[in-house]
Amino acid sequence: MSDNQGLKQSVLLNNLNIIKSIAEAVKGTFGSQGLDVMLVDEFGNYTITNDGVKILSLIETNHPAAKILIEAAKFQEEQVGDGTTTVTILVEALLSEAVKQVEKGVPIPKLIEGLRLGLNYAKSKLTELASPIENLKDHKLRSACLIAGRGETELIDLLLKAAETIGLEKLKAKDFKFAKTIIAKNQTESQIIEGIILNKSRVNSAMPASLEKVKVFIIDDSLIPEDFPEEAISTEQGFAHFKQLQGNFLAGIKQLIDLKVNLVLIGGNLHPYAEELFTQNNIMAVQRVRKSELYRAVQFTGANLATRRTLNLAEAELEKFCGFIESAREDQNLDLIRLEGCLLPERQANTIIIGAAIEAFLAEKERIASDIASSLQACLDKGVVAGGGATELALSYFLNNLKKDLSQNSSFVNYGIDCWIEALKAPLSQISQNLGLNPLEKLAQVLSAQANTQSFSLGINAENGELACMQELGVFDPLSVKLLALNTACEVTIQLLKVNIIIKSKTNI
Ligand SMILES: Nc1ncnc2c1ncn2[C@@H]1O[C@H](COP(=O)(O)OP(=O)(O)OP(=O)(O)O)[C@@H](O)[C@H]1O
Numbered sequence: 412m413s414d415n416q417g418l419k420q421s422v423l424l425n426n427l428n429i430i431k432s433i434a435e436a437v438k439g440t441f442g443s444q445g446l447d448v449m450l451v452d453e454f455g456n457y458t459i460t461n462d463g464v465k466i467l468s469l470i471e472t473n474h475p476a477a478k479i480l481i482e483a484a485k486f487q488e489e490q491v492g493d494g495t496t497t498v499t500i501l502v503e504a505l506l507s508e509a510v511k512q513v514e515k516g517v518p519i520p521k522l523i524e525g526l527r528l529g530l531n532y533a534k535s536k537l538t539e540l541a542s543p544i545e546n547l548k549d550h551k552l553r554s555a556c557l558i559a560g561r562g563e564t565e566l567i568d569l570l571l572k573a574a575e576t577i578g579l580e581k582l583k584a585k586d587f588k589f590a591k592t593i594i595a596k597n598q599t600e601s602q603i604i605e606g607i608i609l610n611k612s613r614v615n616s617a618m619p620a621s622l623e624k625v626k627v628f629i630i631d632d633s634l635i636p637e638d639f640p641e642e643a644i645s646t647e648q649g650f651a652h653f654k655q656l657q658g659n660f661l662a663g664i665k666q667l668i669d670l671k672v673n674l675v676l677i678g679g680n681l682h683p684y685a686e687e688l689f690t691q692n693n694i695m696a697v698q699r700v701r702k703s704e705l706y707r708a709v710q711f712t713g714a715n716l717a718t719r720r721t722l723n724l725a726e727a728e729l730e731k732f733c734g735f736i737e738s739a740r741e742d743q744n745l746d747l748i749r750l751e752g753c754l755l756p757e758r759q760a761n762t763i764i765i766g767a768a769i770e771a772f773l774a775e776k777e778r779i780a781s782d783i784a785s786s787l788q789a790c791l792d793k794g795v796v797a798g799g800g801a802t803e804l805a806l807s808y809f810l811n812n813l814k815k816d817l818s819q820n821s822s823f824v825n826y827g828i829d830c831w832i833e834a835l836k837a838p839l840s841q842i843s844q845n846l847g848l849n850p851l852e853k854l855a856q857v858l859s860a861q862a863n864t865q866s867f868s869l870g871i872n873a874e875n876g877e878l879a880c881m882q883e884l885g886v887f888d889p890l891s892v893k894l895l896a897l898n899t900a901c902e903v904t905i906q907l908l909k910v911n912i913i914i915k916s917k918t919n920i
Pocket residue numbers: 440441442443445461462463464492493494495496497498558797798799800838842871872873886887888
């Protein structure tokens with residue numbers, strides 16, 4: 412073995428060990444019987460969760476291999492809202508197999524070629540195994556939501572009801588994120604609101620608490636005069652410029668009043684002088700509104716998002732930035748502002764409030780609700796496949812057949828496919844382990860049952876550890892979550908395989 416090969420393998424082995432230690436932290440949470448992880452920081456603050464991406468993002472690490480995996484899990488979460496533990500388990504298994512092949516002398520470029528070939532084949536087979544979800548009443552949809560929502564039936568029914576009011580077309584639209592319509596509120600009943608809400612109160616109680624026929628101006632900025640360097644005020648010219656900026660600001664505020672705007676939503680702070688003018692003119696202003704809420708308000712009201720400079724425009728131009736709704740009302744019980752009655756049906760929006768009697772449970776409840784919402788949309792997008800690791804095992808079987816069909820010429824490429832054949836056994840193996848069963852025994856049992864019956868939904872019943880059809884048990888996962896998990900795991904593995912050497916560099920390369 413050359414020095415370079417030895418070095419390369421030591422980098423690979425080191426990366427594999429890091430990935431193994433990271434995977435160790437999340438593997439125990441996998442599946443319906445997975446347990447929680449408690450993370451404790453240096454001050455003794457703790458978080459208890461079974462959410463893969465949350466655990467990964469709270470792990471303290473500086474190692475680049477770990478960071479690559481954590482970033483990939485975050486990407487998976489952002490894109491489809493689920494499957495982050497699956498990605499971690501697959502990366503660990505794929506990389507372990509790949510390292511074995513490299514040790515046997517398989518050239519890395521050939522291995523990568525085989526991994527990509529295996530990925531594409533697995534993805535096409537996965538798509539063939541999927542069943543579509545045609546409508547919101549489809550029983551497979553509720554079953555998939557029960558899996559994603561860990562049996563929280565109350566939340567699932569609330570979200571399915573909200574989904575009915577939103578409608579299939581919007582739920583299938585690429586730019587609509589159902590999970591973003593959820594907010595958590597302490598000591599409240601869970602409910603659906605027709606319209607959107609701002610998790611804020613008006614700036615002061617002398618402003619109106621309720622408005623009808625609302626003309627709204629939305630600014631993604633602070634409503635204060637343009638910045639001016641303090642030292643420049645000491646010169647005569649500077650002072651004149653400063654006065655001019657203040658004058659412009661005031662003129663802008665007066666223009667909003669002349670335009671009969673009666674609701675102003677502000678991303679940053681409101682200047683006290685503008686606050687006074689708004690209050691005198693019966694304008695409701697809300698400051699420090701979250702960006703996501705500002706964007707929803709823009710869509711709902713039809714306003715254009717303004718910046719501080721927008722106020723310098725002429726009145727007719729400024730008018731074009733205004734939006735309209737039927738009503739705005741501060742809900743003092745819920746401590747939030749409701750915006751209701753959009754003027755065009757395509758702007759219609761709903762908000763789901765998730766309540767909890769005890770604050771400590773609120774964040775976890777919100778997360779589960781958001782998992783259900785993401786899963787529901789993912790199911791509608793591309794349909795569902797059998798869960799519980801059954802489908803991954805079926806893919807392992809199909810890849811084994813593919814390998815037999817490939818010609819002798821592609822023998823090196825076969826090693827990449829071998830990696831997939833073994834790695835795709837990892838989800839079912841881990842689920843069996845978390846059920847307290849012997850993973851090797853269960854793998855062999857399910858593999859041969861699937862092959863003999865050609866029923867690729869066979870897996871393990873989490874209640875009794877027996878062989879069972881996942882579809883009959885209602886254990887479904889969204890196809891898009893699985894497709895992305897395979898992709899993400901493959902890309903991370905390839906990235907780690909390509910690293911030849913790690914060099915300590917200066918910061919910020
Ligand atoms: N009752 C069940 N029986 C069998 N398998 C189940 C059951 N409930 C869930 N699963 C399986 O567990 C796996 C998902 O587990 P989990 O939600 O812990 O991980 P993840 O979705 O990969 O990651 P995360 O949710 O942390 O982002 C899926 O394969 C799913 O089909």
